[in-house]
Amino acid sequence: MSTSPAPRMTKQRAAIMDVLSKSEEFRSAQAWHDTLRHDGSSVGLATVYRSLQSLAEAGQVDAVVTDSGETLYRRCGAEDTHHHHLRCRSCGAAHDIEVPEFERWAEQLGVKLGFTGIDHTVEITGICRDCAAQGR
Amino acid sequence: MSTSPAPRMTKQRAAIMDVLSKSEEFRSAQAWHDTLRHDGSSVGLATVYRSLQSLAEAGQVDAVVTDSGETLYRRCGAEDTHHHHLRCRSCGAAHDIEVPEFERWAEQLGVKLGFTGIDHTVEITGICRDCAAQGR
DNA sequence: CGCTTAATTGACAATGATTATCAATAAAGC
DNA sequence: GCTTTATTGATAATCATTGTCAATTAAGCG
Numbered sequence: 001m002s003t004s005p006a007p008r009m010t011k012q013r014a015a016i017m018d019v020l021s022k023s024e025e026f027r028s029a030q031a032w033h034d035t036l037r038h039d040g041s042s043v044g045l046a047t048v049y050r051s052l053q054s055l056a057e058a059g060q061v062d063a064v065v066t067d068s069g070e071t072l073y074r075r076c077g078a079e080d081t082h083h084h085h086l087r088c089r090s091c092g093a094a095h096d097i098e099v100p101e102f103e104r105w106a107e108q109l110g111v112k113l114g115f116t117g118i119d120h121t122v123e124i125t126g127i128c129r130d131c132a133a134q135g136r
Numbered sequence: 137m138s139t140s141p142a143p144r145m146t147k148q149r150a151a152i153m154d155v156l157s158k159s160e161e162f163r164s165a166q167a168w169h170d171t172l173r174h175d176g177s178s179v180g181l182a183t184v185y186r187s188l189q190s191l192a193e194a195g196q197v198d199a200v201v202t203d204s205g206e207t208l209y210r211r212c213g214a215e216d217t218h219h220h221h222l223r224c225r226s227c228g229a230a231h232d233i234e235v236p237e238f239e240r241w242a243e244q245l246g247v248k249l250g251f252t253g254i255d256h257t258v259e260i261t262g263i264c265r266d267c268a269a270q271g272r
Numbered sequence: 273c274g275c276t277t278a279a280t281t282g283a284c285a286a287t288g289a290t291t292a293t294c295a296a297t298a299a300a301g302c
Numbered sequence: 303g304c305t306t307t308a309t310t311g312a313t314a315a316t317c318a319t320t321g322t323c324a325a326t327t328a329a330g331c332g
Contacts, residue, residue, distance in 0.1 A: 008299050008308060030289075044311040049290065065248075069205030069318075070289070086249060095249055101237065106260050113222060113231055115262030123257040124242050129250035144279060144328050166318075180282040185319065205289075206318070 007054060015041040016051045020061060026072035084122045090131035097124070143190060151177040152187045156197060162208040162247050200244040208247065220258045226267035233260070 007013065019035050027035070033048040052073045056063040061073050087094040099122060110118035143149065155171050163171070169184045188209045192199040197209050223230040235258060246254035 010299070010309060012310070028289085046291080046312080047310055050309085065201055065203055065205060067201055068289095069201060069207070071205070086245060086251060088251070089253075089255075097245060099241075105235075109222060109233060109260070110262045114265035115222060115224070116268050117225075118260065118262040119225075120261070121257065121259040124245070124254065125256065126246045126251035126254040132250075132252050146280060146328070148281070164318085182283080182320080183281055186280085204318095 012041075012043045012047050013051055015039075015043055016048060017055070017060075020055075020073075020075040024074055026062075026064060026074045028070050028072055032073065084124065086124045086126065088128035088131055089125045090127055093128055093130075148177075148179045148183050149187050151175075151179055152184060153191075153196075156191075156209075156211040160210055162198075162200060162210045164206050164208055168209065198240065198244065200247050202248055220260065222260045222262065224264035224267055225261045226263055229264055229266075 015036060016032070019032060019039060029049045029052050030045065032052065033043070033045050036043050036048065052061060052063070055061040056073060060076055062076050063071055063073050065071050083096045083098050085094045086097050102120075102122065106120050107118050110116065151172060152168070155168060155175060165185045165188050166181065168188065169179070169181050172179050172184065188197060188199075191197040192209060196212055198212050200208050202208060219232050219234045221230045222233050238256075238258065242256050243254050246252065
């Protein structure tokens, strides 16, 4: 794991983290930029992109790519969200993932078949890009 | 459901469906375009985009959007009747169930994150009606 | 088999999100 | 306070994808 140097706390970065903290919605970098301007602080668009990107890498914000290719960000919803993992069978590296429809689907299936107290286990495994590249 | 008119079978569309059928890899529209040119048939790039798009809408090909925003396509896998179980934690009675979207979803997630050889485990448990009625 | 017609094609321009550039600015540490 | 160096921001550049529009051609019909 590469230990990247701690990022400087600039007023722009602070402003970005501040607006992020005020909403848990997923918004595009450009939308966050607009929000910032409405709030008075004028942070450059490029800076918003860079900050959201680095925050996402640091795991401070969640990022998803829409079907149209736009990347949306929101403050990281702490630990409360139930999630699963996609784990590499070779090196063990794991990604946290969410299975959007699944929870509800399982619940409904249970009701349909007369089951209550539905619980589930979902494990997804594969070989990550790095391991595949090294033939492991 | 809107009944869209059946698309014409042009030689370009045929060529595209042909290369698609020869590989089960996920590739970008541009990559498929290159493949086509290598194979001799010169189909316009815009046409490749349009065809892949309509094929994807028609469910004939799978499409995934990568983290970088590129859309990848491959011929639709349509086959395996892999299934899972909903099991009662009390009496062990099990129902065979199918999780329609899941298989493909897991596969696409893998591609997006650079994983190959995706496999998964899905276990759903609950308390069946009989056991619930008897307070078990 | 020819004809008509509307869908399709392709070369290229346009879009739109994101990234790179680079001089100016300002954290952090001393 | 001063120096160093990451960060910023305005703007140009990139790159996948979509729109444009005249030319082409599949399909249905007689």
